Amino acid sequence: MTNISCTLFAVPGASPGPLFLARRALGWLALLLVVGMLARPAAAAESTSFEQALGHLATANFKQKERAVGELLDARHANTRAVLNALLEGTLYYRKDDRRVFIAAAQDASLRLLDPLTMSDAGTAEASDYTKITTNNQLRKTLKSALASFDLADPDANVRLAAVNELMRSLDADSVSILRARQSSEKNDAVRTAISTGLAIADLDSADAAVRLAAVEQLEGSLNPEAFNRLSALVTKADDGSYAEPDENVRNAARAALNEIDNWRSFYRTLETLFFGLSLGSVLVLAAIGLAITFGVMGVINMAHGELMMLGAYTTYVIQLLMPQHIGASVLVAIPVAFLVAGGVGVLIERGIMRFLYGRPLETLLATFGVSLVLQQIVRDIFTANNRPVETPAWMAGSLQINEAFSITYNRLYVVLFMLIVFAILQLVLKKTSLGLKVRAVAQNRAMAKSMGVRTEWVDALTFGLGSGIAGVAGVALSQLTNVGPNLGQSYIIDSFMVVVFGGVGNLWGTLIGGMSLGVVNQALEPYAGAVLAKILVLIALILFIQRRPRGLFPQKGRAAEN
Amino acid sequence: MRKTNPGGLKQLAAAIALMSAMAAQAADTIKVGVLHSLSGTMAISETTLKDTVLMLIDEQNKKGGVMGKKLEAVVVDPASNWPLFAEKAEQLLVKDKVSVVFGCWTSVSRKSVLPVFEKNNGLLFYPVQYEGEESSKNVFYTGAAPNQQAIPAVDYLMNEVGVKRWVLAGTDYVYPRTTNKILEAYLKAKGVKDEDIMINYTPFGHSNWQRIVADIKKFGSAGKKTGVVSTINGDANVPFYKELGNQKISAEDIPVVAFSVGEEELSGIDTKPLVGHLAAWNYFMSVDTPANAEFIKKWRAFIKNNKRVTNDPMEAHVIGFNMWVKAVEKAKSTEVGKVIDAMVGIEVPNLSGGTAKMLPNHHLTKPVLIGEVRADGQFDTVWQTEGLVPGDAWSDYLPGSKDIEADWVKLKCGNYNTKTMKCSGQNYE
Incomplete structure (x- = not known):
């Protein structure tokens, strides 16, 4: 060296x-x-x-x-x-x-x-x-800090709040005097609270025990991480058995404050884990819900499902290229377009290949696997093997700061909402439209439906198109979360099958509950087991579960289940 | 049964004549093997390197070739498939009888071809930064060893940025695991405590970073300056940096220094969330030297794309190729044994304005640059080592490898144990 x-x-x-x-x-x-x-x-x-x-x-x-x-x-x-x-x-x-x-x-x-x-x-x-x-x-x-001191006198309270937070990033004697000078003239409550938290943290260094005690009381319940660190420092025993805080009363107050802060922090951390789990679950449900239709309702194992999602993601990319001035709107435009593109490809696959292979699951599996490779290669030839940059619109970037210990990133929040909307629309289509009625009829008893005059072939094509279209829509959401490249689909196909099998084949609610619980379990395990092991544990648990209940969480009941 | 007929014999004679003609032609050229994946997951990175070698060969041929002979490229596609790397290497060495091979990217592909090169006495130039702990007689490592990338980057964070708490985040495979082992030992040697180091591994292509980034945020809010050392590989980086941006972790608060993110990787993504984060390399496209400007111009003309970027492994191939040409001319032969002996001590200019010298352990001297990502996907150099850093094959910070030395001139050994005074007999571990 x-x-x-x-x-x-x-x-x-x-x-x-x-x-x-x-x-x-x-x-x-x-x-x-x-x-x-x-x-x-x-x-x-x-x-x-x-x-x-x-x-x-x-x-x-x-x-x-x-x-x-x-x-x-x-x-x-x-x-x-x-x-x-x-x-x-x-x-x-x-x-x-x-x-x-x-x-x-x-x-x-x-x-x-x-x-x-x-x-x-x-x-x-x-x-x-x-x-x-x-x-x-x-x-x-340095520059931001210097500019923040200009902003302290800004007429906009939000700008002032940002300036105070900027100054609090590195709190010392200098910034304290700036904040103290500002405190008396500040009218806005939020800004004043932020300033007094900052000043209270500074007051912990005061020589006067009464001032320190007042500061500790002021910080009680504050979720500011700096406040937590400073309070913990007060009550930590040094190697020689002495405390950083000499006064017993202040120490006790600090312990009490820390206790409360700790409770709140672990509460928000649980909330955070729950949200992470739900958002991961939403991604799984979005990816799996199209499959729940083609695999669950039609009984077709579609290995090209992931590639249909990939097509949806690439559609988002192309739409963004077409409307570079309106990145924010392009994602919304991409949703129906991706549905049509992926749905159209789905109908083509059904008419061109699948309909010759109904009732032969092994051959369907191989044929659709072939289709998935073909689709990947087509995309490679058109867009090259490199990942494509899909920009995140401004309204999806950043996070919703609920308090200093808990914030929700917008992109995940929108994915959760988006999944719920897609799920609701799908339920409506299946339960309330004539297409839905026919789809359910064919799924339950093909021969009977046929004899009642339902054009089963036509229904098959549309059902497959519907499932594929939903996959395309899922691709739009994925384009905001992960890389848009030819291999996008492969990383989700296994998870999708897992969710559908776990939830119970042929049951959309099962897919929803199954995906969400897999997501939450995964995220709850991750802090303890690490990302790799968490995935493995979930998979093992799933295999064991399937041993006990081969038909998943919500098995189909009645005569349809016997087929 | 078929009878032999005169026509068949004639065909055979023609075929023999053709083959000997081909052999005669082959003698007039020097074959250069290119062993980079052109399909599969690694194609994104490796195709560029194949093109770089082709450009260098083309250029050398325009200058009249090497020792009056033209160079002929033999390109094979190992398809990001590690066992296939060994097969294709065997094919290059035994069937095509190439004089030299430029190739491999991932460490696992290099490990897979090593026995083939040693058995057949081939010559491999490996252009990518790697985890070290290896020195083979038949391989020249033109990328960075850990002490030419990881250690200086940590020094920069420690001394210039004042980082006190460390997150070592990596993809779960050999390079990050070995590098992090070295870094952990190094940090502890510098007095960093256990509780100030957080180590995290994720699978290839990981995209759900919420929990990990939230943990990093929490780890970083304990009142001490925190830095992330990322050996996260490939496209998992994009969602990682996006999540950092979304959770409002800025480079000013928690800087991330990456060892696998270069210009080529950045050219495919939206770089806004990355601005200000760091990368450590031995070359940046933005380095302002005449040699680099000329190289970029030639590269863009060759690839016929005015937007194409250059990166560190490309520079490594440029250095390696120029060194090989010099060594062949010095040895007056393309015979592998002679070239290997001639290689050590050869100096060629690098693209960032210094000189690269081949050391007896088959590693190079390199400058180390730390750059901050700009909005346009290029890097601003914010720090660089004084002078050149010689590559160290065996890390001084790992207990097992501290006493091991590689020297192919005096010791004739890739892993000589200075305590037991023994060469372990293996060329690699």
């Missing part, structure tokens, strides 16, 4: 912390408020130091850039915020020959320049003559 030392950033001396910068920014803000927004304080000196700091940005390494950010804040120039924002967004460039800094917007190969000193247009220029001023994670954090 060699010694590896850092070359680029071996700059001696500490860099200014984000909060140090933030405090300076706040000082600057206070000054602004006093002087008034429009009156620019004696400009000449500030412009020079601002210009110098800008110059530093062009040549600096990351640590020096952090210092340059501090200089920019110190310069108290009216355009400081715009420059910092541009640096964060990656729109700050410098000219290669004279290292002058510009804010620039890229237009093809050229740049539209803006002079940061005057905020006036500086024309367009060749992009190759300019270099972007880069940032790294540390610098971006």
Whole structure:
């Protein structure tokens, strides 16, 4: 082994912390408020130091850039915020020959320049003559913190709340003074609560035991992870038997607070596991429900089911290519289109192959396996073997923050809702429409249905199309959760069969309950057993279950079951 | 029974004449084997490497070939099927009698062809970063050993980012398991406690990351700076990073440094959730050197696609190929034994502006770069090692391999035990 030392950033001396910068920014803000927004304080000196700091940005390494950010804040120039924002967004460039800094917007190969000193247009220029001023994670954090202190005075309460949370990411003496200054003038409840939580955490360091006790009481029931960490630190015994917190009363209060926080945290963790399980279960149900129709109702083992899902996912990709301006809407458009595409392919498979093989399950299995390979190869030939990027619409990204210990990611939430809708529609179709009636009639007694005038062949084709179409719709949902590639279907086919067999062949409710319980069991096991072992355990449990109840959770009853 | 007829004899004579003509032609070319999967799961990554070798051969032939002979590529498709790798390697060495083979990606495919190369005295250039713990006489490892990728990345997180708590997340197979074993030993040697290390393995192609990401989030909210070292392989990365984004874990709070995510992998996905996360490689496409600019230009012209990206294993093949050409010219022969002897000590320029040198343990000297993912799927280099790091075949941090050394010049051994002063006799483990 060699010694590896850092070359680029071996700059001696500490860099200014984000909060140090933030405090300076706040000082600057206070000054602004006093002087008034429009009156620019004696400009000449500030412009020079601002210009110098800008110059530093062009040549600096990351640590020096952090210092340059501090200089920019110190310069108290009216355009400081715009420059910092541009640096964060990656729109700050410098000219290669004279290292002058510009804010620039890229237009093809050229740049539209803006002079940061005057905020006036500086024309367009060749992009190759300019270099972007880069940032790294540390610098971006510094920048966000600096910008957050500007935002504390924003009229929008949400912006202020985000700014407080940003400042609380690295709480220290500097940020505490900023927050304390803000506390009295803050009108919004949520923002005030956030500020006082932050201040209470800071007060745990106070020399006065009464202040600490008040802080502990303030933090009781808070789900902020930092609060939990700090409180646990208070009551943890050091190696020499002493506590970090000298006062017995404060320690007891902290223990009580911790107890309550712990209870809430484990409650929310259970909720979280339940949600994870339901969302995984929803994916399983979506994947399996089409199969429940073709396998359960028609008795056809369709190994190409996964590939029909894959077609649905690729349909989403193509629709996105067709409407690049409306990514958000494209997913919704893709749902009916994917249904038609996959359903159409399903009808083709049924008319072209399956109908010659009814009653010969082994041959059906092999034939559909062949179809699955053909479909995969067609997709490979059209779209190449590489995975295709399907963008997640903005409304599906991120998470619904219920509190600091529990949040639900939107994409999973929508999948759960989507599965319920698909399931409800399918139930309606099967129970309330004439097609559904015929499907059920054929499933229960083919000969009888035929003699009653039902065109069984036509019903077969439509049922198969329906099941395939649902698979396509499931593919749209999967495109948001996993990779869209030729092998997408293979990874779900086994799980789908598992769900259908577990739930009971021929029973849609069984599929729903079966999928959901498999999902929850899997997610409940995962923290203890790991992802690999959890899957194996579920599979073993399923095999044992099938030994006891070969017809699954909800076996079909009556004469239909005897066939 | 059929009678022999004069016509049949004539055909046979013609066939013999044809075969000897082919043999004569074969003598005029030097055969270069390409053993990369062109179908199956690994095709995504390996097809690019096949094209890279073809481009290098094409270029060399335009310069007049090697020792006045043209190079002829023999491309086979092992189809991401590990036993088939051994079969195809045998075919290349025994039937096609190639002088050198460029190939393999996964460690399991390399392990599968190793005995074939050693039995038939073949020559393999292996271009991918790997877990180390191996040095074969017949293989030159042009990718990174763990001390040229994993260890410097951990050093960066520890010293520059200040990470105190570590998540080692990987796909469940040999490379992540060995790498994480080395990293765990390394972290403990640096004083990291057991409770500050979380290790997690997931199956290939894992897509349901909710629980694991929630656990990482919880692990990372214990008040100490947390970093994730990811040996997650292939397309499981996309849903992983998506889930990180959805659960609002940003690179500024919990950075993820990946060893298997490069430009090629990023070109197929929506990179927005990844921005700011890290990767450690020995080459980035964004490295601004004249050699790299020229290579990108040639590659795009050869592949006839102006958007194609380059990546680290491609650079490894460029270095390996140029080294082999130099070694052949130095040995004045394509005979494997002579080329192997000539290889050690050969230096060729790499694409990031330094020089790669072949060491006696059949590994290279390499610079190590840490990059942050940009929105356009490229990397911004944020840190790099001072000078070059020599590849170490046997990790110094694993109890079993600490005392083992590979040296094919002085010791003539791939796993010489410095304590017992014995070469274990096997060429690989």
